[in-house]
Amino acid sequence: xxxxxxxxxxxxxxxxxxxxxxxxxxxxxxxxxxxxxxxxxxxxxxxxxxxxxxxxxxxxxxxxxxxx
Numbered sequence: 001x002x003x004x005x006x007x008x009x010x011x012x013x014x015x016x017x018x019x020x021x022x023x024x025x026x027x028x029x030x031x032x033x034x035x036x037x038x039x040x041x042x043x044x045x046x047x048x049x050x051x052x053x054x055x056x057x058x059x060x061x062x063x064x065x066x067x068x
Contacts, residue, residue, distance in 0.1 A: 008046065008049060008050075009046075011042060011045055011046040011049070012039065012042055012043065012046050013038070013039045013042050015039075015061050015062050016037075016039035016042060016043055016060060016062055017059070017060045017061060017062075018043040018046065018047060018055040018056065018057060018060060019055060019056045019057075019058065019059050019060070020052045020054075020055060021052070021053070021054045021055050021056040022053060022054060023053040023054050024054045024056075032054075032055075032056040032057065032058060033055075033056070033057050034057040034060075034063050037057065037060075037062060037063060038062075039060075039062055040057075043055065043057070043060075
């Protein structure tokens with residue numbers, strides 16, 4: 001049975017949902033992250049305290065609202 005992953009979701013603003021991602025190459029970061037998002041710093045703070053190797057904004061509801 002796989003272990004559950006528990007995170008400090010309270011560190012994120014309402015609606016922000018970064019997605020766990022394999023380590024990104026420097027050249028890939030810009031295509032996976034939304035640096036202008038008002039929640040970017042919160043997501044970065046959240047991921048820095050998790051065991052994730054990296055993250056992506058591509059399926060975050062806040063990112064989808066902006067692009068959709």
